[in-house]
Amino acid sequence: MLLNISIDSSRNPFSDKIILSQNVVRKFIDDGVEFTTSRPIFLRLTAFENSKNGPVKLCSISVSVREFALEDSESVVIPWYLAFKMNILDKITHNKIFMDYALDNSIPDGSHISLEPLGWISWNNLQQNSQKYVNNHVVDEPFTEKFIRDDFFLKSFLEARLNNALSSITNGDYILMSTNCNGELSEKLYKFKVEGLSPGSTVSVVNTDLDLEIVRAIKYPPSTTEMNASSSERFINEQIRKNVEISIGDVISVIPAEQNTVFSLVDGSNLELRIVENDIHESGQIFFGSNNSVDFDCYSLSSNSAPSTVLRLQTNIDSRLDLPKGEVSFVVKFDKVSLAQLLKFTVHEKTSKIITNSSDHKLCSNCENWIPNTTYDLHELRCSRNVKTCIECSKKFINVGSVPTEHWHCSRQHSLMFGDTVHSQERHQRFYHEPQDCNLCQSHFQSFELMARHKHNDCPFKEHVCRFCHLSLLREKPTVESRYFGLSGHELACGMKTTECYKCGKIVKRMELDLHLDIHNAEKIDKAQRLQLALCKNINCCRTLGEVWNAQSLCDICYGQFYSTQDDSDGSQFLRKLERKYVIQLSRGCxxxxxxxxxxKSSGLSRLSTMPEIMNHVHKSLMTAPIFQFWICVDEATTKKKLVADMYAELKSGKYEIEWIHYGVNQIPVVTIDALDHWLEENAIATPPK
Known part of the structure; x- marks a missing residue:
């Protein structure tokens, strides 16, 4: 029986391999069960739900064991994918589920499998609304025809990911494949439907020769003019310049007709933009700035400086740029207009690729992936034929005999840049090596890149949004002082004006207001760190303890009814009064x-009716030593404060420690969630992110 169920949603969430206790395998061995090293240990895992009428069977599923590593024999760790397939995610969260298991030796080795590619799903979307994707064809974006027709890529992907993430497959199932090995967490998941299996309805896919068939029975995505703009991958086909705010994880597709769209992010800190698809010329380029005046000739950063590092099937598929801090706006421009052009990009958090030594894996020098030792030789043989790497720039060319002759490099007056066509080389020459004049102030620059940065950051005749008055005005001519503070000429004059601090009423310069508020914040942190908070151990109370604590760690109000002037060093008087209090509460109510x-009894939540039941409950449940919590009735005002505190803790989960929430709810004159949030914002220390 498995009572303590944990969900793995970070390590290997897209697998069917569970983790059990060491005692489980010892029991199997003691029972005479024989295992083979070439075949997984298959179990039949059954989930039950506790109900008023007893356990109710929910579902049963075939799983394998990743490892026997837990200490508790009643514990199990199941991947998120299994809980998703069993449709019990919500029930596990509310501790309504227990499980049982049994050896399953009836699963045969698979010989044939038919899969229908459906599309991909964002991990963030799947977490937020898992029910939307259960047992159906729903995806965030269907696979393109080009993707589905590419047998080599599909079969290579499934060969590399299927049997190290899953041990068995059932006919008619919808499977989610991580783009990472072993079912590890990935931002994008590929969804397939199992259309056929041999020789059974459930087969093993580990250490067996599978004949893989790709079933192409789905409709390909419609044309860009018909695409719904609310989908995860958005198409914007309007000629007017418009603003679109994107979210982390969105995949954005842009065509030449959308060059008047300005995309924006609230904060680019610790974010990375990745171009996931561009043509062989890299005709689509992205230009970044700090406001919506950004354009191909007015920017602070461009994707020209980050050429694609992978070329596959005449498509550049990997180019990465670290985004600047603060608000970011950017546009996509095409310098070789064609109706067939398309640029796809996504924004995600920066990830550091940590390489660790492994005794059972080797690093492939061609694709730079970790490959199991058992399949390394075959992988290297195939990979060395299909992947060619440029010695100078390390760009990888997939499915080509050699590095293309048109591939070029340039490191003159800048870091190494490269491309694959004459057209891309001409664009590079135009941006980095041809002099250009600013069309506003007529200043001369050695390259188009320098001119564009000047126009975005310094040109006195270019409009910008003042950070103090928030109006769109000319920058005006900079001075030595404005350059020292990193301001425009207008911002320096505007920042010298004064304003009133909304916290203390002191008059300060606009440009010094942030520094002044930082002083207030430092004072808040210092005061908060000196405040020692501990919760009253009465479950129904929301007060914190005062400077003088009693032995039971109750607040002054809750302890007051048990106070005695007589010496009670052993706590016996307190326990007698507590017992009397509990009996009165349960028999007569407050x-x-x-x-x-x-x-x-007054709450209507206690079902005890007879005195023997009450006494048994008091002695065995409420007063068993050591006592870590108390169940003492409180007044109406405290009850309301406790409800507001609990609601806030649930709505703002993890933002503040519960001690701060309980302390804050007793400091505000009007007890509301908004008032509590404002008080905590001004006085409490937020919980640091994990």
């Missing part, structure tokens, strides 16, 4: 209609 105490 008499308050607002009571929410689970151990009080």
């Amino acid at each position: 008499g308050s209609t607002f009571c929410k105490n689970l151990n009080c």
Whole structure:
């Protein structure tokens, strides 16, 4: 019986391999079960739900064991994917589920499998609304015809990912494949439907020769003019210049007709933009700035400086740029207009690729992936034929006999840049090596790149949004002082004006207001760190302890009814009074209609009716030493404060420690969630992100 169920949603969430206790394998061995090293240990995992009428069977599924590493024999760790397939995610969260298992030796080795590619799903979307994707064809974006027709890529992907993530497959199932090995977490998941299996309805896919068939029975995505703009991958086909705010994880597709769209992010800190698809010329380029005036000739950063590092099937598929801090706006421009052009990009958090030594894996020098030792020789043989790497720039060319002759490099007056066609070389020459004049102030620059940065950052005749008055005005001519503070000429004059601090009423310069508020914040942190907070151990109370604590760690109000002037060093008097209090609460109640105490008759939440039941409950459940919590009734005002504190803790989960929430709810004159949030914002220390 497995009572303690944990979900793996970070390590190997897209696998069917569970983790069990060491005692489980010992029991199997003691029972005479023989295992083979070439075949997984298959179990039949059954989930039950506790109900008033007893356990109710929910579902049963075939799983394998990743490892026997847990200490508790009643514990199990199941991947998120299994809980998703069993449709029990919500029930596990609310501790309504327990499980049982049995050896399953009836699963044969698979010989044939038919898969229908459906599309891909964002991990973020799947977490937020898992029910939307259960047992159906729903995806965030269907696979393109080009993707589905590429047998080599599909079969190579499935060969590399299928049997190290999954051990068995059932006919009619919808499977989610991570783009990473072993079912590890990835931002994008490929969804397939199992259309056929041999020789059974459930087969093993580990250490067996599978005949893989790709079933192409789906409709390919419609044309860009018909695409719904609300989908995860958005198409914007309007001639007017418009603003579109994107979210982390969105995949954005842009065509030449969309060059008047300005995309924006609230904050680019610790974010990376990745171009996932561009043509062989890299005709689509992205230009970044700090406001919506950004354009191909007015920017602070461009994707020209980050050429693609992989070329596959005449398509550049990997180019990465670290985004600047603060608000980011950017546009996509095409310098070789063609109706067939398309640029896809996505924004995600920066990830550091950590390489660790492994005794059972080797690093492939061609594709730079970790490959199991058992398949390394075959992988290297195939990979060395299909992947060619440029010695100078390390760009990889997939499915080509050699590095193309048109491939070029340039490191004159800048870091190494490269491309694959004459057209891309001409664009590079135009941006980096041809002099250019600013069309606003007529200043001369050695390259188009320098001119564009000047126009975006320094040109006195270019409009910008002032950070102090928030109006769109000319920058004006900079001075030595404005350059020192990193301001435009207008911003320096505007920043010298004064304003009133909304916290203390002091008059300060606009440009010094942020520094002044930082002083207030430092004072808040210092005061908060000196405040020692501990919760009252009464479950129904929301107060914190005062400077003088009693032995039971109750607040002054809750402890007051048990106070005695007589010496009570062993706590026996307190326990007698506590026992009397519990018996009165459970037998007669406290008499308050607002009571929410689970151990009080007045609340209607206690089902104890007879005195023997009450006494047995008090002695065995409420007063068993050591006592870590108490169930004492409180007044109406405290009950309301406790409800507001609990609601806030649930709505703002993890933002503040519960001690701060309980302390704050007792400091505000009007107890509301908004008032509590404002008080905590001004006085409490937020929980640091993990």
